Amino acid sequence: MYLGVDIGTSGVKAVLVSETGAVVATAARELALSHPAPLWSEQDPDAWVDAAIGAVDVLAQHHPREVTQVRGIGLSGQMHGATLLGADGRPLRPAILWNDGRSHAECIELERRCPSLHAIAGNLAMPGFTAPKLLWVARHEPHIFERVAKVLLPKAYVRYRLTGEMAEDMSDAAGTLWLDVGRRSWSAELLKATGLDLHHMPRLVEGSNASAMLASEFAQRWGMAKDVVVAGGAGDNAASAIGLGAIAPGDAFLSLGTSGVVFRVTDRFAPAPASAVHAFCHALPGLWHQMGVMLSAAASLAWLAGVMETPTAALLAPLGERVEGPSPVKFLPYLDGERTPHNDAAASGAFVGLRAATGRSQIVQAVLEGVAFAARDNLAALSAAGGAIAELDLVGGGSRSPLWAQICADVLGIAVHRVEEGEVGAALGAARLGRLAATGDDPAQVCTRPRRLASFVPRASAVSAYDEAYRRWRELYPALKESL
Template structure:
């Protein structure tokens, strides 16, 4: 048996996978966010640990025999979060998260200090990345910065608490702006630009590599016998790719989680910073990937659900499983700024075209379409960086909705595949990495593709209408930016 844990933004998921690769059980614990100032987004690192342990506690309580047979554990997690530890290994402050936008000025400073940043890290300096956050801490919280002994990403902190070892994998490390992504090693030059050195960084391993052993007290708590290997793991997007079997160059998927991602596997380091495309290491040795990132995908629907005090499912139900054309309302899904293609932490969301006769369903549809239009922006950015993407698997919480999948197909103009277990892709990918670390099997034998539940093909007349709507939608951001 193998266990995967996904340290997300809104919650932690744990999934138990049997030797045949089938999911036996899942458990989840919710997490809360803190926004103490405009553009700020923080979490208590110990909340991740408590949620992870609690989720496995739930599995052990209901599936004790299966949990006792676990031999490998993999971790995936939200990327970029700055978890600052003192010499005692305890957090010095709340973690600054991926969707925190406070460090815009520090991004400009980092690019000035390190002209070779793009060539080494393969990415623009953006407030979501980890390195600018440390420059912000150095400027605004110098007493805390002076006490920083180690900087860990979220899942690395959970690993530390589970094993006692400070270790990071290549895919997550690539999102810090401290990694030489092509060479798959920490860059002393990039670290110096933020006042840090190699001693501040955890040891690096590949995602499928054994990183540490589960602490004996936790193995005993969960009834696990013998040594339990903890794999290097992966950032959430790379872990989702492992769960989807996206491990060969050209494989691609669209994730509609809290954030949104268009992901493509590459056989080499292929940076494209001019279009705000991310170029990262994959979770397997010798493989890389490109990503376009939207900061508010399913989060946009969750926001609307909260504002309207109506569950998301109830908002979607009146629309059915397909719509005949675009909503008359346009929505910009930039609730937390945006990365690809705008790299604008100050971008904000907007509804345009509201009238007295506007109904709730038109607003709901506009939110789904706004996220799909942003995904088309990302698809265009990746297609401009290399070969066009011909089809995508759909994962994340948004993959539950056949309606949203059809809207994405019509907006993107390519087939969109809804897949089995699309909502637990990252946790499943983590479990697969745990298996690879424990068994040393061939990744191609373990990282198989999930069964496709349905293929949503673009409808010609609707796609044409969405093409025109997308063109008008594209005009909104530059117009509103001036305001």
């Protein structure tokens, strides 16, 4: 048995996976977000730990025999979160998350300090990344900055609490702007630009290699053996790729989670910062990936459900499984700013085209289409950076909706496939990395593709209408930028 734990933004998921690769059981715990000021997004690091322990507790309670057989554990997690630890190993402040936009000025300063940033890190300086957050802390909370002994990412903090070891995998480390992504090593030059050095960083390990052993107190708590291996793991999207079997150059998928991602595997470091495409290490040695990232995908629909005080399923039900054409309402899904292609943390969401006759279903449809249009922006950026993408597997919470899948196919103009276990992809990928670390198995034999549940192909009757709707939608951001 193998255990995968995914430290998400809205919750923690744990999944038990058998020797045959089947998902035996899952458990989840919710997490709360804090927004103490405009553009700020924070979480209590200890809440991740409590949620992770609680999720595994549930598995141990309901599946004790299977849990005792666990040989390897993998961790995946939300990327970029700045978890600042003092000399005693305790957090100095709440973690500053991936969707926090406060450090725009510090991004400009970082690029000024380090002209070689793009070449080394392979990415633009964006407020979501970790390094600008540390410049912000140094400027606005110097009493905190001077006490920082280590900077960990979310899953690395959970690993530290479960094992006593501070380590980070290459895929997550690539999202800090401190990694020499091509060489897969910390960059002293980039660290110096933020007033840090190598001593502030955890040691690096490949995602499929062992990083530590589970601490005896947790092995006893869950009835596991004393030699359970904890893998390096992966950032959430790289872990999802492992869960999808996306381990060959050209493999690609679309994630509709809290954030949204178009992801493509590459066999080399292939940066394209001019179009705000991310270039990161993959979770397996010798592989990298490109990503286009939108900051509010399924989160946009969840926001609308909250505003309308209506469950998401009830919002979607009146629309059925397909619509005949675009909504007359347009939605910009920039509730937390946007990365690809705009790199604008201050971008705002907007509805355009509302009239007295506008109904709820047209607004709901506009949100689904707005996210799909943003995904098309991402697809175009990746295509320009490395060639066309012919089809995409679909994962994340948004993958549950056949309606959304069909809208994505019609908007993107390519086939989209819903896959088995698409909602636990990151946790499944983490479990697979746990297996690789424990057994040394061949990744090609472990990281197999899931069964496709349904395929959605572009409908000729809808594609041309969505092409025109996308053209008009793209005019909104530049038109509204100065007024929002």
